[in-house]
Amino acid sequence: MLTNEAYKPINCDDYDNLELACQNNWTLVLTLKNGEQLKAKATEMVSRKNVEYIAIDLSGEVRELRLDHIASFSHPDLGTVVVSESD
DSSP, X not given: OOSSSOXXXXXXXXXXXXXXXXXXXXXXXXXXXXXXXXXXXXXXXXXXXXXXXXXXXXXXXXXXXXXXXXXXXEETTTEEEEOOBOO
């Protein structure tokens, strides 16, 4: 995925669910739009140059995912959330 593409903000409810996952250090199953699937602990939300990211702990490796690159995420307390773009 190109990282220089324009950022498309995600739906506020989806953002709030990701924020909740970070606050609780939940382990999420994330599916990215490129088909990659990750199981990682949500650690914090990061905003840099008008682009929003979620920082995840992937087996000790910290990685930042652009929110608009996430297709869906799931956790037993949330169910599966299909990420949609903000209107």
